[in-house]
Amino acid sequence: MRVGALAFIGVLGTALAFSQVPRSYKADVEPIFVKECGDCHSSDRPKKGLDLSADKGYANLVGKKSQEVPELLLVAPGDPENSYLWHKLQHTAKEGKGMPRGIFSSRKLAEQDLQVIREWIEQGAKP
Template identity: 40%
Template sequence: MRDVRLPRLLVGGLLWAGVSVASAEAPAVSFRADVVPILNAHCVACHLTGQEQGGVALHARAAPANLVGVASEQSPLLRVQPGEPGRSYLFHKLNDTHLDVGGEGGPMPMGRSLDPEQIAVIARWIEQGAHTD
């Protein structure tokens, strides 16, 4: 009996390992768990009420309504076009490609830049539909 069960366990284990490797390549991004901490640490100090330059409030409760499907002030793009980082002005401001898409001003966060991994998290969030629940 044992020699029948053992291979099954092995196969199951390998399948499971395969699934985790696949999901590690494109993990689902959570707005609250992954995006909000980046905004809090690097953006909210300057984008608190939306009355500041740029006109965009980025604290957790305001960010969805200030980003998703909302026209940017500086370019013809929406700040976040769900599913399309390349058509989202937010992504271009982080990536320093905003001038190429008709934008203006400096890259964000002003005076610094995010780690490539943090930019990738935001790009994936947009790509996965920019859900904010």
């Protein structure tokens, strides 16, 4: 009995250690986009009509069709591979440049930021 209970606690502890941190748009993703994308995707004439400024980005991304490839949603909750945003960030999108664009070329976000965004989409793209 005692051994069983200890084994159970051990399994639970291991599961917790390997589970992901819960990600939310407001706490985890918005700060990245405001900093990295704000030059081109904020309120005053945003590129491709995509406003990612604070308190606007979530509604403009989750469940919204891409302008460039309307067969895809920008963010399909739970499904990064079918989220056009994810392809723009991976530089695998069919149209336009990879994001974030620069004056001469595109670059990729830091691996840590990409990981946070992927986890957020996988976990259902919560606000």
